[in-house]
Amino acid sequence: MIDVSDEDRKLVTLARGAMxxxxxxxxxxxxxxxxxxxxxxxxxxxxxxLTGLQVAVATALGSGAEGFEAAVLVxxxxxxxxxxxxxxxxxxxxPILLFDERGEARR
Numbered sequence: 001m002i003d004v005s006d007e008d009r010k011l012v013t014l015a016r017g018a019m020x021x022x023x024x025x026x027x028x029x030x031x032x033x034x035x036x037x038x039x040x041x042x043x044x045x046x047x048x049x050l051t052g053l054q055v056a057v058a059t060a061l062g063s064g065a066e067g068f069e070a071a072v073l074v075x076x077x078x079x080x081x082x083x084x085x086x087x088x089x090x091x092x093x094x095p096i097l098l099f100d101e102r103g104e105a106r107r
Contacts, residue, residue, distance in 0.1 A: 004105055007031065007069075010037065011031060011071070012072050012099050013103075014027075014072075015027035015074040015075075018041040018052060019041055025076040026042065026074060028040050028053035030060050032066070032068055033067045033069060038057075040058075053073060053096075054081075055083075056071070057071075057083050057090075067090045068094040070094055070095050071097070072097045072098075074099045075099075081096075
């Protein structure tokens with residue numbers, strides 16, 4: 001069993017909420033260096049395609065975030081998510097935690 005902090009559990013809740021509201025296969029959430037949180041679900045338009053993590057990162061950066069403490073992916077997503085590159089561009093050491101759709105840690 002993986003030990004998950006209360007702060008990371010909050011990210012899981014936010015990511016699951018985004019996933020549920022959008023009826024999506026995955027959701028994501030990030031926590032910035034000030035402790036603020038942002039969530040996202042995938043966007044799939046002909047003119048715009050983003051993963052949930054890309055949405056969460058873009059929302060955070062658009063709100064003035066200067067880096068990330070952690071990111072969470074929930075559901076059918078993996079560490080190869082394109083948003084992971086953006087998280088690590090801003091904060092190379094930030095962990096990206098993976099959870100199934102029930103919120104159980106995958107690693």
